[in-house]
Amino acid sequence: MNESISIRKANLDDLKTLLEFEQGVIIAERPLDPFLSKSEIFYYNIPELITSENSNLLVAISNNELVASGYIRLENSKQYHKNSKHGYIGFMFVKPSFRGKKISTLILKSLKEWAKEKNLKELRLDVYSNNNGAVKAYERFGFTKSLVNMRMDI
Numbered sequence: 023m024n025e026s027i028s029i030r031k032a033n034l035d036d037l038k039t040l041l042e043f044e045q046g047v048i049i050a051e052r053p054l055d056p057f058l059s060k061s062e063i064f065y066y067n068i069p070e071l072i073t074s075e076n077s078n079l080l081v082a083i084s085n086n087e088l089v090a091s092g093y094i095r096l097e098n099s100k101q102y103h104k105n106s107k108h109g110y111i112g113f114m115f116v117k118p119s120f121r122g123k124k125i126s127t128l129i130l131k132s133l134k135e136w137a138k139e140k141n142l143k144e145l146r147l148d149v150y151s152n153n154n155g156a157v158k159a160y161e162r163f164g165f166t167k168s169l170v171n172m173r174m175d176i
Contacts, residue, residue, distance in 0.1 A: 028083045
């Protein structure tokens, strides 16, 4: 099955599906993070990600169906970092039936191009250390681990 995948900027007409994707991310991450609230949660302000000039929310399309998403947001770096700004990547989601087809790589390549157009020199993202598949995918794309966030219940 060789499906044609295209990448485009998300628009507000995509909101319903993107809200479903957001819950898909949360469902996937709940087993990885005992600190997530058990109540209904939302990670993203999707309308702002769509409309802001400082972010680029992309979707992947197959046969007129949204099958994946990812965004990059322009962020200020800490004053002690060598790059004053960086691109932060998030909301990487691929529908389960479309996984393993390198769709996230297509999205990441497009997000990286947007970052280059904005003259950024650095990309960052957060991934759960126990999400081995995602860690390996990001490493294959060129990301390296840099900081471990630790926490505990008290």
